[in-house]
Amino acid sequence: MKIIDNADLTGWNTFGMRVSCACFVEYSAAEELESLWNSGGRVAGGAASASDAASLPRPFLHIGRGSNLLFMGDFPGTVFHSDIRYIEPLARPDDMGSGDRVRVKVGAGIVWDDFCRWCASCGFWGVENLSGIPGEVGAAAVQNIGAYGVEVGDVISEVECFDCVTGSKVTFKASECRYGYRDSIFKDTAKGRYVVTSVEFSLSRVPAPKLDYGHLRAAVEAAGELTPSAVREAVLSIRSSKLPDPAETGSAGSFFKNPIVPRSDYVRVASIAGLEWGESCQVPHYDAGSGFVKIPAAWLIEHCGLKGYRIGGAAVYERQPLVIVNLTGTALPEDVLAVEEHVVKSVYDKFGIRLTPEVEHV
Numbered sequence: 456m457k458i459i460d461n462a463d464l465t466g467w468n469t470f471g472m473r474v475s476c477a478c479f480v481e482y483s484a485a486e487e488l489e490s491l492w493n494s495g496g497r498v499a500g501g502a503a504s505a506s507d508a509a510s511l512p513r514p515f516l517h518i519g520r521g522s523n524l525l526f527m528g529d530f531p532g533t534v535f536h537s538d539i540r541y542i543e544p545l546a547r548p549d550d551m552g553s554g555d556r557v558r559v560k561v562g563a564g565i566v567w568d569d570f571c572r573w574c575a576s577c578g579f580w581g582v583e584n585l586s587g588i589p590g591e592v593g594a595a596a597v598q599n600i601g602a603y604g605v606e607v608g609d610v611i612s613e614v615e616c617f618d619c620v621t622g623s624k625v626t627f628k629a630s631e632c633r634y635g636y637r638d639s640i641f642k643d644t645a646k647g648r649y650v651v652t653s654v655e656f657s658l659s660r661v662p663a664p665k666l667d668y669g670h671l672r673a674a675v676e677a678a679g680e681l682t683p684s685a686v687r688e689a690v691l692s693i694r695s696s697k698l699p700d701p702a703e704t705g706s707a708g709s710f711f712k713n714p715i716v717p718r719s720d721y722v723r724v725a726s727i728a729g730l731e732w733g734e735s736c737q738v739p740h741y742d743a744g745s746g747f748v749k750i751p752a753a754w755l756i757e758h759c760g761l762k763g764y765r766i767g768g769a770a771v772y773e774r775q776p777l778v779i780v781n782l783t784g785t786a787l788p789e790d791v792l793a794v795e796e797h798v799v800k801s802v803y804d805k806f807g808i809r810l811t812p813e814v815e816h817v
C-alpha cells in the first residue's frame with residue numbers, strides 16, 4: 456500500500472485541474488483495505504508509520520482516473536485509489552465450458568479500455584460498444600457507463616465491494632445495483648459507503664452485435680467483418696472524431712446528462728424550434744417510456760449558439776457541445792463552473808429545460 460501526504464492530483468483528473476489532496480492512498484488488494492480499516496498498521500510508502508483509516512484526514516474520496524470529476528480546489532481529505540489489477544476468466548466447467556456465456560472477474564483498478572481490448576482479442580461480445588471510455592473498471596460499475604446503445608449494467612453479473620461501514624466484503628448481484636441511466640446505488644443511496652474491488656461480467660461467445668445506434672452499423676459494414684474487434688475499431692474511430700483526447704485536451708467527457716422530460720416539454724421545444732428555424736427543423740428525441748422523452752443535451756446547447764463559448768481557459772467544445780474543455784490547459788475550476796452556469800442558464804432561458812451535470816463536482 457502506498458500512502459503519500461500532500462499528493463499532486465493533476466495527473467489524476469482528466470480535466471487537468473492543478474489540485475492536490477492532503478493524503479493519497481493506493482492499495483493493490485481488497486485485504487489491504489480491510490486491514491487498514493480493521494486493524495490499523497499504516498505502511499507509508501514502505502516506511503513504517505503507525506496509523507489506521509481513522510487517523511487519515513477526512514473526508515474520504517475514492518477515485519479511478521478522475522475522468523468524471525471536476526475538482527473545485529485542493530481536496531482537504533484522503534483520496535483512495537485501487538491498484539487491484541487482474542482479469543480472470545472464471546474457469547469452472549459451468550462458467551467457461553460449453554454454452555454461450557463467459558464469466559470474467561476483473562479487478563477494479565484495470566483500465567476500462569484495456570479490458571475492452573482484452574475481450575475483443577478473445578472474441579467475447581458485450582463491451583465492444585463501450586471501447587475507448589476513459590476510466591477504470593471499478594468506476595464503470597459505479598457510473599453504469601454507456602455508449603452506442605449499450606450500458607455496462609447490461610453485462611455485469613456481480614459487483615464485489617468493501618463496505619466502509621462494516622469493514623467487510625459484500626457482493627451485489629447486478630439487479631441489486633439498481634442500474635439506470637448513468638446511475639446505480641453506488642452513486643445514489645449508498646454513495647461513499649462501498650468501494651468496488653472487482654466486477655464480474657457475463658459476456659457472449661456467440662455474435663451479439665448491437666449496431667443500431669448512430670452511424671455504427673455503416674462504419675462496421677465498411678470494415679467488412681463482424682467481430683468484436685471490428686466493432687471496437689469502428690467505435691474508437693467514431694469517438695476520436697467527436698471527443699477530445701484527454702491526453703491532449705482536458706475534459707470530463709459529456710458534462711451534462713441528456714434530459715429526460717415529459718412529452719409536453721418536448722412539444723414546447725419543438726414549437727420553439729419551429730418558430731425560430733422553420734418547420735423543417737427536427738428536434739431529435741428518443742422515447743424514454745411512461746410519457747417521457749430523452750432530448751440530446753448537445754442539440755439544446757448547440758441551438759443556443761454556444762459551440763466554442765469560452766470563459767477564461769474553459770470552453771464549450773466545438774466538435775461536441777456536450778463537452779466542456781480545458782482549452783488552454785490552464786483553466787481554473789471557476790472557469791469551468793462559469794461556462795457550466797452559462798450553459799444551464801442559456802438552455803433554460805431558451806427552452807425551459809434545466810440541464811443537470813453528469814460530471815461530479817468535488
Ligand SMILES: Cc1cc2nc3c(=O)[nH]c(=O)nc-3n(C[C@H](O)[C@H](O)[C@H](O)COP(=O)(O)OP(=O)(O)OC[C@H]3O[C@@H](n4cnc5c(N)ncnc54)[C@H](O)[C@@H]3O)c2cc1C
Binds near residue numbers: 589595600
Ligand atoms: C473524453 C471522455 C469521454 C467520455 N465518454 C464517456 C462515455 O462515452 N460514456 C460514459 O458513460 N462516460 C464517459 N466519460 C466519463 C467517464 O469516463 C466515466 O464516468 C468513467 O466511468 C469514470 O471512470 P474513472 O475511473 O475516471 O472514475 P472517477 O471519475 O475517478 O470516479 C467516478 C465516480 O466513481 C467513484 N469511484 C471510482 N472508483 C471507485 C471504486 N473502485 N469504488 C467505488 N467508487 C469508485 C468516484 O468516487 C466517483 O464518484 C468520458 C470521459 C471523458 C474524459
